[in-house]
Amino acid sequence: MHDVLVIGGGNAALCAALMAREAGASVLLLEASPREWRGGNSQHTRNLRCMHDEPQDVLVDAYPEEEFWQDLLKVTGGNTDEQLARLVIRASSTCRPWMRRHGVRFQPSLAGTLHLSRTNAFFMGGGKALVNAYYRSAENLGVELRYDSPVDRLELRDGRFVAAYANGRRIEARACVLASGGFESNRDWLREAWGQNERGEWPADNFLIRGTRFNQGVLSST
């Protein structure tokens, strides 16, 4: 039995798997997609927003915690857990050396386009290179990776994780990290979430889904 079962194969899952493995745990990661489509929506990303109080390699000037926090509030309309948000904001100023150790490379933002050189660190090679670096590092560290392994059910006892089911198999572990994304490619749920507009139309019917097709929200209601 593994110490940690990680469900999902994007940025959150890979970071959890790497950190657990670095701490000495045995880790099994289950990714719903085939190997060539691995990496979830994380493979489509381009950059990481980073707090910093002074210039840092690819980042110019400063982007202090308070400004990041206020920017976040503008996006979420205040629907934000301040404690968690500030934890993430602060970690964004120190996480890049860890990312580099796992093979992620950064580049300055392109001049003349959006002015992101102060706030955002760009991944060299984009999100696909980011997740490929993490997968490579996970393999080197001995994380067990299984593709084509969509988890369709979790078994809980007294609110605690016991096992997950993938391809009809029951997989037990001492702990589980659920990092299987949201329901960004589930058309029916998007329709329900966005509702009808004043003209009686369903805006979600016209959405172009640019991300992974594997985020169906299967485990969201577990």
Ligand SMILES: Cc1cc2nc3c(=O)[nH]c(=O)nc-3n(C[C@H](O)[C@H](O)[C@H](O)COP(=O)(O)OP(=O)(O)OC[C@H]3O[C@@H](n4cnc5c(N)ncnc54)[C@H](O)[C@@H]3O)c2cc1C
């Ligand atoms: C086109 C695009 C561009 C973006 N650009 C940026 C950007 O530049 N910067 C930024 O910060 N954010 C960006 N985002 C948002 C960012 O992609 C997400 O916030 C982030 O990737 C979420 O990471 P995650 O690990 O939670 O989910 P994901 O990366 O989506 O990973 C979810 C994983 O779970 C797997 N999975 C799903 N269901 C199951 C199941 N039942 N069993 C097993 N595995 C399952 C999927 O296959 C996938 O590997 C962008 C999003 C898109 C779509």
